[in-house]
Amino acid sequence: MLRMTYQREIILEELKRVKCHPTADQLYEMVRTRLPRISLATVYRNLEVMSDAGIIKKLEYAGKQKRFDGNIENHHHIRCVKCGKIDDVAVKTVTEGNQHILDAAGYTDIRQRLDFYGLCPECKRREAEHSQNGESVSIHCACEDVLDGMDSKKNK
């Protein structure tokens, strides 16, 4: 069960305080001004458990560093391909006609990507089979015939 520790509280406060989407280490620096003895690992751990719990959102598309969002309402983002900045976007439904909203935000050279998330048939089946625990599933790819056994790292 999730405890509300002082560290967790401050991390959450700091994340919700800003309108941007900080990385774990930016958040660490922000939190550190209030909790000088906190460790980066604690920030990572808390961001993880809080996003698992649905209290915050993990933005996993940043490439190298994940970014985190204290705003869990359904909303979209625009990211600068050059500097990596992520802004919120007031688009509700997606059509080509929403272009002007992005233009208004001053962004140019706009491309978009729609991604879906879900549980694939294989994982659903496996979940049903051993429904007891939350054991993690190894990457199971449609091309596993090609990739099978050639993963350089063991499945944990």
Next chain:
Amino acid sequence: MLRMTYQREIILEELKRVKCHPTADQLYEMVRTRLPRISLATVYRNLEVMSDAGIIKKLEYAGKQKRFDGNIENHHHIRCVKCGKIDDVAVKTVTEGNQHILDAAGYTDIRQRLDFYGLCPECKRREAEHSQNGESVSIHCACEDVLDGMDSKKNK
């Protein structure tokens, strides 16, 4: 200018050969069966230059590891939240009405995210200012008043 080396050719061939979206190290293993002496660094470098050149696509939303796509036609993806598998999706325009396409693919518990990419006003301005070279821009965030000077790593 982009040279077509043997390594580059094989990497491209292997990436285009599979319908899935391998990580750099999966691709490394695939390529290694044909070029046993190739190095992982070469794979990384080639994936980078080729996606910069628009020959392939980088899927940056995977969280830890980037995935690469040999199919550069405009298309969307669905990713299993559990195993990380990424499949292609035959959705052209986005509406809530497309749900049945995803249902048909066997995915459940479907969520979606739309992300935009573009050049933010600040980067555009800076590009105009020193338009000579492709110098990289440091992260410039709307909340820079908050984050300023507290980035634990120097801007390269």
Next chain:
DNA sequence: ATCCTTGCAAAAAATTTGCAGTTAG
């Protein structure tokens, strides 16, 4: 010839983990 590219090894960057001590419920 030039300069892009390679393999190797080492470094850097990002994240996770083991552990012993601490704390919220």
Next chain:
DNA sequence: CTAACTGCAAATTTTTTGCAAGGAT
């Protein structure tokens, strides 16, 4: 009490880089 949590340090994982040698145009 005790299971969840913390700080610290070390380990992993993922990606990048320096460099001398090689190769494409």
